[in-house]
Amino acid sequence: MSEQNPHNTLVVDAFPVDDQKPLAPFAGEESPGRLPSAPSFLGSALLLALSRPRVLLFLMLPLLLLPLVVALPVFLGAEPLAPLQGNPGGTEIDLPEVAPSWVFREWTRAMPDTLPAAAASLPPLLLFMSLFNLLVTGGWMGLAVSRRREHSLRSFLGHGGRAFFPFLRTWFLGLPLFAFVTWLCWGAPAEWFFGLFLPEGDPDLGASESTGRWLEILRQLIYLNALFKMELWLDLARASLTLGERRSALLAMVRSFWLFLRNPWGIYGLGLCGFGLELLWIAGAEAIRQVLDAPLWPMLLILPFGRIVMRGMRYAALARFAASRAI
């Protein structure tokens, strides 16, 4: 008790603010045997994401600034193209709708270094975004399972910051797994499988072109599905780390793998629904733009905003799902 005037002393916090254990509703309050469905998790997670506008705005920044690294050289380098649009002897140039391909070829030849350099700046940005996303994941998951209703950007970054290095360990653990899946689908096992249907596994040696095409389509579908499941597994591991403030990424991977095995359709369905909603946002935005015949530049804001919300929704939903299963 403070020695100051008791009437001037106000106890503001009767709860231990550092307690990050799962929120009570997700630790057994629900009726045993009747767990919330994927849409339910997604719905509550969507509300969570939408009700954090400061977080959303902050997350928009990288997606508005980083692409400029690629786009600015292109913008500045396109200046020599300006007179082409008025060329009376030329083909119609009405970008972005229609243009002759020679415009791009002449431009590439006149500026042989600019465009490749702009493209070459993208890979390190991809790596940055992948790592930055660990912080984002930690933020959303932390908010989702926190006992307190936290809306501030500070809370988000706090959760993300605390989770970053444990999540980074899962990121590294994921690398050999991705390599393994890629090897399965594009390496010797795939060649063996192709060899069952095609001479030497070469589509150009098959009696029919269709065989090779269908095998290739199948491979791409299987591969993309495998990558998706890998991402879900890694995200579940991160949720596991978040829930118990755990540090061991390896154990988290084991736990989440076990959870995935026990709830394959629930988790897969949740992930697919979340992904599907994101695609719906993208397609819907484009459809509306086409109908209104609107310019392209508003999409620079609409698309990332929606996708950030959807991604936050997916992470939050996964975290709550994991919490509901007491992982």
Added chain:
Amino acid sequence: MRHMAVLPVVLLLLGCLTPNGSAQEAVAAADLQYEMDVRLDEDGRTIQADLVVQWTNTGKAPTSELRWHVYNNAWSGPQSLWLQEARRHGDRSQPKVVGDTQVEQVRMLTQGEDLPLDWNYQSQPGAPLDRTVAITPLPKPVAPGETVQVALRFTAALPQAFRRSGWGPHGYLHAVQWYPKLGVFEQLDGQWQWNCEPYRYLTEFYADFATYQVRLTVPERYRDHLVATGSIQGDGPQDNADGTVTYETYAEQVHDYAWTVDSNALLMEREFHAENYRDEQQEALMARALGKTEEEVRPSSTRMILLIQPEHEGLADRYFDAVGKALYYYGLWYGSYPYPTISCVDPANDARKTGGMEYPRLITGGARLGRLATTMSPEGVTVHELGHQFWYGLVGNDEFRHAWLDEGFNTYSTARVLEAGWPPELETWSVFGREVAGRLPMSLPSYDEGELRSVLDLTRWESPDLRWIPALSYELRHRHDLERLFAELPPITAFPRVEKHRVTDNRRVMDHDWTEPLQKPTMDLLNSSMRRVNAYRRPALTLETMGRLMGEERWARVLYRYHQTWRFKHPQPQDFLDILLAEGQGAEVVGTEERVTIDWQSFWKHAYLENDRLGFSVHHLRNVPAPAAEDGSARFTVYAGIRRVSDFAVPVPIRITWDDGSSTTHVWDAKTWTWDQRFEQAPMRAVRLDIDPERLLMLEDDWLDNSLQLDADDEISWDMGIQVMLWAQQVLQYYGGSG
């Protein structure tokens, strides 16, 4: 043999019946005749044949030998010159199953004699064991005008489909360059000698026009599954007691003989009639240019035969349409296709390497499922190969030395046919093996195995060899079409409609180094890249530039006259130049007030003999306020300047556009290095300066510096920038969630 006596009469009649009214000169084909009894083994890969060749010395000097091409031996093993040169050029491909021709017997049959002859392969520098040229010494010289008859017995095992020739494992055989074939006895470097080069990596084929009478005996399964250079005589094949069938075929005035069988393919036939493809504008142009009626210039009919894979049956109409349009336009521009049939083969999937090639009266196309109609597959390759019937097939240039005389002319012509006959191609991206129209604004860079940078884009893990940890190299993610769909969102981020125009598309050759002049013999070029430059698009652009400078009618006459003059003969580049100079005399570049005559000798010197690139660039356009006119209206002094940036001087039109929208066109002869003009007391400002606004000079090196617009808006910059930004944003968003 009794057919031989009938041949000259038949040929004479054929000459009289040639459509378009063009006179056919005495055909050299009567001087060379091939008669063959051919048997295809049950395996569908080995050919046994008896060949009788009758050759007349049409030269002006005697010869004591015959020289033969045995092209099939290029696939007999790594010792061949072709495969050695391929390796030197960085091409390490080898036939999976080799090809080989063994000549078992050579006899001279002349004047009732039957003498055995030697068969000696000519060793080549660097490839002493090469067997693609054989020499048969004759017991006595063959004088000019004399005839010799030689019989061969040989067995040709064809390779598994490799470099235009061979078989597929499931019943397809494309028999090309399968028989020993005489070289050409002609004047080379001032001397009468055999022009019979070995089969080299950078060259194709060259032989004399001849008559071919070929009896093809094939297994029963190939009944109604055969196409050949020769017309099938009678109602169909003859049945044999051993279960095989024999086709009697006949072809004249051709310089090669190819045939294809495929037990799985469908055989279709249609008639070509010019009335189904009429282009009134082009017919009117040709009629005016040649002083004929439109009916006279219209090509004559012929029969189209298609051997097509069952899974491509849906493309049959497109194949026929492509063949038909090519027959129409080539026939219109150069003279009718003179043969009764044209066969088109859609190669089997397991023998795609035989696709995209031409032989007299037989071509191979190639198609893939999932292509958009606008990507001209199979139209592009079909038109091009059909075009070779005219350039190479009828005008039989020496492909060893002057491949551009067929490939360049044909690339030029193909582009014009595709532009005339179809809407523009569209650039595409693909997913699930299907093409969708659109062009992504940028591509993600890709890195090879071993490049440490590949870690940055998460596609590979590469780490160097450290003391305690060995070097690691693993693929982490494999980029593929389906992932690209989700990562780059091409339905939104791609430019939806980017049109490729075939004629302009030939300018892609500007991206390459022009190391050597066009006059350099093809077989001596530095590498295969130079061959692609010097044989195909560069001469095509040169021809296109000539044509635009010369004007449509005059140019139409040049090409028509060149083709008609050299049909069934072997032209040299000088022969084309002679016609160019004769018809091109007086051609001018015309401006508002000026006219400048084109010096074609100079053009030829720069474009063909030397290695000059053509280039002009805008230097300046300025408006300086001048003292007002008497009525008080504003006046300007306008300064306009242009530079010539290379030695290649050719008259060039220059357009100045004024701020009221009007324009004036000047012509500069480009004999100096700069064009520097001052327009005094101009009543308005100049707003734009264009060099060659109508794009006559397709050889111009850089179009971007050919125009200057004052106060140009930056709309195109914004469009490009926003598109790239949107694309990059989606890529970052997608890959930001990976790992």
